[in-house]
Amino acid sequence: MLKDRQDAHGHEIYDYLNGKGGYEIVERDDGYIDASGAARDYFAEYKDWPSHQKKAIQYARGRVLDIGCGAGRCLLYLQQKGLDVMGIDISPLAVKVCKKRGIQNVQVLSITQVSSKLGVFDTIIMFGNNFGLFANRDRARWLLKRFHKVTSGKARIIAESGDPYQTNVPEHLQYHKRNRKRGRMPGQVRIRVRYKKYVTPWFDYLLVSKNEMADILNGTGWRIERFFASTWAPYAVVIEKER
Amino acid sequence: MLKDHQDAYGHELLDYLNGITGSEIVERDDGYIEVSVDNKFYFADYKVWTPHERKAIRYARGRVLDVGCGAGRVLLYLQQKGLDVMGIDISPLAVEVCKKRGIQNVRVLSITQVSSKLGFFDSILMFGGSFGLFGCPERAKWQLKRFHKITSERGRIIALTCDPYRAVSQESKQYRKFNKIRGRMPGQFRFRIRYKKYVTPWIDWLVVSKKEMGGVLKGTGWQIKKFIDADKSPVYIAIIEKER
Numbered sequence: 001m002l003k004d005r006q007d008a009h010g011h012e013i014y015d016y017l018n019g020k021g022g023y024e025i026v027e028r029d030d031g032y033i034d035a036s037g038a039a040r041d042y043f044a045e046y047k048d049w050p051s052h053q054k055k056a057i058q059y060a061r062g063r064v065l066d067i068g069c070g071a072g073r074c075l076l077y078l079q080q081k082g083l084d085v086m087g088i089d090i091s092p093l094a095v096k097v098c099k100k101r102g103i104q105n106v107q108v109l110s111i112t113q114v115s116s117k118l119g120v121f122d123t124i125i126m127f128g129n130n131f132g133l134f135a136n137r138d139r140a141r142w143l144l145k146r147f148h149k150v151t152s153g154k155a156r157i158i159a160e161s162g163d164p165y166q167t168n169v170p171e172h173l174q175y176h177k178r179n180r181k182r183g184r185m186p187g188q189v190r191i192r193v194r195y196k197k198y199v200t201p202w203f204d205y206l207l208v209s210k211n212e213m214a215d216i217l218n219g220t221g222w223r224i225e226r227f228f229a230s231t232w233a234p235y236a237v238v239i240e241k242e243r
Numbered sequence: 244m245l246k247d248h249q250d251a252y253g254h255e256l257l258d259y260l261n262g263i264t265g266s267e268i269v270e271r272d273d274g275y276i277e278v279s280v281d282n283k284f285y286f287a288d289y290k291v292w293t294p295h296e297r298k299a300i301r302y303a304r305g306r307v308l309d310v311g312c313g314a315g316r317v318l319l320y321l322q323q324k325g326l327d328v329m330g331i332d333i334s335p336l337a338v339e340v341c342k343k344r345g346i347q348n349v350r351v352l353s354i355t356q357v358s359s360k361l362g363f364f365d366s367i368l369m370f371g372g373s374f375g376l377f378g379c380p381e382r383a384k385w386q387l388k389r390f391h392k393i394t395s396e397r398g399r400i401i402a403l404t405c406d407p408y409r410a411v412s413q414e415s416k417q418y419r420k421f422n423k424i425r426g427r428m429p430g431q432f433r434f435r436i437r438y439k440k441y442v443t444p445w446i447d448w449l450v451v452s453k454k455e456m457g458g459v460l461k462g463t464g465w466q467i468k469k470f471i472d473a474d475k476s477p478v479y480i481a482i483i484e485k486e487r
Contacts, residue, residue, distance in 0.1 A: 022277065025268055025277075025278065033438075033440075034265060035278045197276075
């Protein structure tokens with residue numbers, strides 16, 4: 001759980017809900033800094049989602065867990081469709097925003113706190129690049145095995161990532177090289193999110209190509225069912241249990 | 244003169260000229276961070292300037308010095324009008340951008356390097372908030388006295404700033420208080436500009452109310468001729484002339 005001064009993302013969406021503008025800023029550990037998405041993206045209604053997300057979300061069924069639910073755009077959509085949904089987020093203010101927006105079942109929890117105490121799920125959602133929350137290859141495999149235990153036989157993970165290699169920005173290409181040198185995956189970015197005076201701790205966020213994703217899943221009991229491409233680096237994936 | 248890794252602002256301008264996107268980010272010394280103006284602002288044509296800027300630029304006359312000229316939007320306009328203009332900027336890449344855009348007389352110089360070697364001027368422009376380049380009241384006074392010596396009798400300074408007391412957010416109030424405690428003017432911001440991997444050194448940037456500006460000018464030989472207010476914003480432009 002983030003402390004208030006660390007809850008950059010939460011303050012950003014809480015401000016947005018209260019009609020105050022502001023941009024989320026992402027700072028990488030090589031000193032690279034840039035504005036990230038606008039706060040309104042976290043509130044986008046289904047009709048404004050990119051098409052790869054629209055298609056992938058149709059695979060949600062049964063009891064659903066949304067990991068890193070943010071302002072709750074997926075939860076709202078699925079709740080309205082009548083699914084039994086639960087959201088978790090590490091940001092207390094994000095959870096508060098979700099509640100204010102009418103989401104019934106949402107808790108302040110980190111991805112590593114997902115356990116059988118929450119019950120058994122049929123679908124796990126990791127949208128908005130949240131495959132990145134796995135942080136690195138080893139932790140991804142450890143968490144995927146845990147997810148295997150807290151899900152039903154017909155379970156699915158619907159995730160989104162961004163192919164780190166679909167770029168020609170010199171700073172990003174340099175960063176891949178630097179990561180390889182220090183034994184990290186090229187798309188394993190170490191970042192922190194800043195908003196006004198709020199700063200998250202440094203965290204690893206994992207961006208993978210489709211091949212790298214398949215490699216991570218290998219041996220975890222999960223396999224790729226299908227991909228949904230976009231016109232650019234982001235893509236969605238439906239992951240199912242091996243039979 | 245900024246070193247290349249410090250030239251955040253110049254890299255931003257050059258990238259924009261080459262069609263590469265990115266955001267200018269301003270980091271204040273209390274940890275507050277935000278995305279600054281849209282890059283295209285620095286390249287805005289006269290017709291899309293704000294009304295107060297368009298009104299104020301009419302006061303430019305004779306030989307003109309633009310201090311902190313950036314991508315040269317003001318220089319370009321005045322040059323096209325046939326005025327004799329010169330621009331200076333601390334950013335080597337900003338100066339390169341100006342040259343690429345057809346500005347003839349522009350060099351890499353800091354505000355503190357303005358001297359009689361550049362000749363005499365009739366107008367000094369400090370647009371886009373560049374009154375802030377004075378840094379602090381003491382330096383403003385020193386600088387204004389120097390400007391007095393290198394300008395003609397009918398010399399003018401056209402300077403844009405904004406009233407810091409009209410920012411009412413919690414963070415703004417806290418920051419003014421923080422400044423008072425450490426003996427600075429409430430609107431004396433310390434920040435650095437970041438763009439991608441480029442970071443400027445920490446900069447003092449002086450933002451003053453109209454009354455405070457009067458105090459800063461006192462004893463420098465300059466006086467306020469008139470203020471031009473922005474519509475629905477704390478921004479204003481001062482037309483400053485020599486005392487008679």
